[in-house]
Amino acid sequence: MAGTTAIKNGYIFDPLNEINGEIMDIFIRDGKIARELSAVELKNAKVIDASGMTVMPGGVDSHSHVAGAKVNAGRSMRPEDHYKANLQKTSLTHSGSGYTVPSVYKQGYDYSAMGYTTVFEAAVPPLEARHTHEEMRATPLLDMGGYLVLGNNFFLMRYFRDGDMEKAAAYVAWMMKTHKTYGIKCVNPAGVENWGWGKNITSLDEANIHFEITPREVIKGLAEINERLGMPMPIHLHANNLGHPGCYAITKDSLKIPDGVKTRQNMDVQWAETRMDPSRDCSVYLTHLMFNSFAGTTWGDCESGVKDITDYINNKDHVVIDSGCTPFGEATVMTGDGPAIHDLYTLTGNKWSNTDVEMECGSGILPFTYLKSNPVHSLQWAMGLECLLLINDPWKTIMTTDSPNGGPFTKYPEVMTWIMSEAFRKQTFSECHKWANDRSTLGGVNRELSLYDLAILTRANPAKTIGMAHRKGSLGVGADGDVTVYNINPQQLDANNYEALLRAFRKAEYTVKDGEIVAVKGEIVSLPEKRTYYSEVHVQDEREKEMLADVKEWFRYYTLGFANYPTPEKYLANPTPIQVNSER
Numbered sequence: 001m002a003g004t005t006a007i008k009n010g011y012i013f014d015p016l017n018e019i020n021g022e023i024m025d026i027f028i029r030d031g032k033i034a035r036e037l038s039a040v041e042l043k044n045a046k047v048i049d050a051s052g053m054t055v056m057p058g059g060v061d062s063h064s065h066v067a068g069a070k071v072n073a074g075r076s077m078r079p080e081d082h083y084k085a086n087l088q089k090t091s092l093t094h095s096g097s098g099y100t101v102p103s104v105y106k107q108g109y110d111y112s113a114m115g116y117t118t119v120f121e122a123a124v125p126p127l128e129a130r131h132t133h134e135e136m137r138a139t140p141l142l143d144m145g146g147y148l149v150l151g152n153n154f155f156l157m158r159y160f161r162d163g164d165m166e167k168a169a170a171y172v173a174w175m176m177k178t179h180k181t182y183g184i185k186c187v188n189p190a191g192v193e194n195w196g197w198g199k200n201i202t203s204l205d206e207a208n209i210h211f212e213i214t215p216r217e218v219i220k221g222l223a224e225i226n227e228r229l230g231m232p233m234p235i236h237l238h239a240n241n242l243g244h245p246g247c248y249a250i251t252k253d254s255l256k257i258p259d260g261v262k263t264r265q266n267m268d269v270q271w272a273e274t275r276m277d278p279s280r281d282c283s284v285y286l287t288h289l290m291f292n293s294f295a296g297t298t299w300g301d302c303e304s305g306v307k308d309i310t311d312y313i314n315n316k317d318h319v320v321i322d323s324g325c326t327p328f329g330e331a332t333v334m335t336g337d338g339p340a341i342h343d344l345y346t347l348t349g350n351k352w353s354n355t356d357v358e359m360e361c362g363s364g365i366l367p368f369t370y371l372k373s374n375p376v377h378s379l380q381w382a383m384g385l386e387c388l389l390l391i392n393d394p395w396k397t398i399m400t401t402d403s404p405n406g407g408p409f410t411k412y413p414e415v416m417t418w419i420m421s422e423a424f425r426k427q428t429f430s431e432c433h434k435w436a437n438d439r440s441t442l443g444g445v446n447r448e449l450s451l452y453d454l455a456i457l458t459r460a461n462p463a464k465t466i467g468m469a470h471r472k473g474s475l476g477v478g479a480d481g482d483v484t485v486y487n488i489n490p491q492q493l494d495a496n497n498y499e500a501l502l503r504a505f506r507k508a509e510y511t512v513k514d515g516e517i518v519a520v521k522g523e524i525v526s527l528p529e530k531r532t533y534y535s536e537v538h539v540q541d542e543r544e545k546e547m548l549a550d551v552k553e554w555f556r557y558y559t560l561g562f563a564n565y566p567t568p569e570k571y572l573a574n575p576t577p578i579q580v581n582s583e584r
């Protein structure tokens with residue numbers, strides 16, 4: 001990362017610094033954005049001529065499934081996914097294979113080729129944290145971190161039942177340190193526990209088996225603990241009843257629970273210079289809104305319920321969502337929501353995998369193909385784009401496919417182009433089932449997002465929402481030297497020429513990571529070091545001691561010894577803890 005880099009004469013799109021297409025030079029020294037370079041430094045700098053091109057901060061994916069036991073199970077149960085897509089080794093890079101669930105090397109190269117430099121794994125089961133870190137460590141070129149799955153954890157459900165929020169907070173803090181994870185993930189709160197008994201939960205006030213805890217109590221409890229601890233990101237919620245007709249109602253009601261929970265982000269970090277306040281202001285980050293937005297009562301009468309939820313979000317300031325778009329084609333659905341995947345299995349009869357992670361969580365996996373000829377799949381395509389286009393303020397939205405659930409991340413260029421080009425949407429409407437138009441509002445939407453909006457949805461806002469804007473998603477002085485150059489001339493941008501946009505987004509002209517040029521026109525040209533972020537949360541020693549006595553007592557029910565539970569730092573690539581001080 002040593003040395004200097006200059007990216008000259010590009011059109012800069014840097015929303016955290018309110019720079020909208022100005023022609024500027026970007027300088028990087030020792031891996032960080034610098035105000036200027038000396039004459040000598042400039043003389044020795046690597047220079048990129050970005051004249052006539054679009055320059056943005058490196059892409060940030062705040063929700064993707066890229067590492068761990070579940071992802072790897074997806075790889076092993078799908079040989080057909082691997083012989084269809086493979087990559088030859090070069091003198092620099094490894095070989096790789098896999099389309100929807102690529103091998104770790106291939107996924108690092110593929111993200112980098114598109115201009116992404118930072119990716120967060122959306123679901124780390126505590127017991128599988130070591131495996132998750134091993135795969136993140138082996139994934140080249142990406143700075144990474146993972147969210148710990150806590151919505152059905154035995155310890156937390158017991159503490160919530162007993163009203164012991166002090167110990168619950170101490171437990172979450174200890175779990176983050178122990179497993180080197182970054183934020184709180186909450187999947188089908190209280191419902192996955194019922195799945196252990198072949199059941200699910202369908203309303204927010206239904207108590208689960210044995211623990212007698214409701215989804216409302218879990219969401220409220222985790223949201224309060226999150227802010228009490230001062231976590232970098234809000235709770236990351238995968239709402240109940242996912243993927244069922246009518247589920248939009250419980251999704252909207254779930255979003256109301258953390259309304260009024262006061263946000264408190266309390267991290268000891270060096271903040272890059274930004275013109276906007278880069279700290280987070282939301283108390284809930286809802287994931288894959290599309291999958292949680294079906295209206296209707298059956299698959300026969302289902303329709304989009306997205307507008308009802310986006311109307312709510314447009315009037316509130318405590319919610320950020322990612323979309324979970326479904327860009328047609330092959331996917332592998334994989335989630336900690338076991339019952340949701342079982343229901344898909346009964347619909348499709350595809351091969352299916354299910355896991356119960358002892359006292360912590362569960363998961364399910366199933367291959368899936370989204371077809372343009374299928375009415376529901378076509379509707380889902382439209383709903384995913386509604387999630388991004390019906391929310392007025394782009395700072396409340398993040399673009400994802402919940403990779404590989406809605407489709408692999410390599411389909412991001414399609415999604416980016418659909419939200420920027422009404423002509424491309426019309427083209428797809430003409431090819432897919434009429435439910436896409438008849439049962440959603442998308443056909444009446446003529447909004448086309450700008451390059452500035454796109455930079456918010458794919459860089460600035462994912463970074464801000466998860467508390468990484470102190471160094472990611474920005475080109476301010478002191479930010480990481482992560483930059484994407486797209487071969488798009490904003491002066492000649494024509495949204496009707498969507499083929500040109502697709503081409504430009506598929507292969508970034510340059511991807512720069514920590515000041516190093518890592519990819520040129522999709523070709524990997526260097527492999528600098530990467531890092532793993534996690535939250536080192538500090539609570540009073542006394543609290544931790546009391547809580548640990550409970551944990552050790554219950555460890556006799558675990559299949560491994562207490563001493564083997566933690567993930568040591570050696571499992572991480574360049575471990576980069578973020579100090580979180582709950583007591584201050």
Ligand SMILES: [Zn+2]
Binds near residue numbers: 063065122
């Ligand atoms: Zn997900």
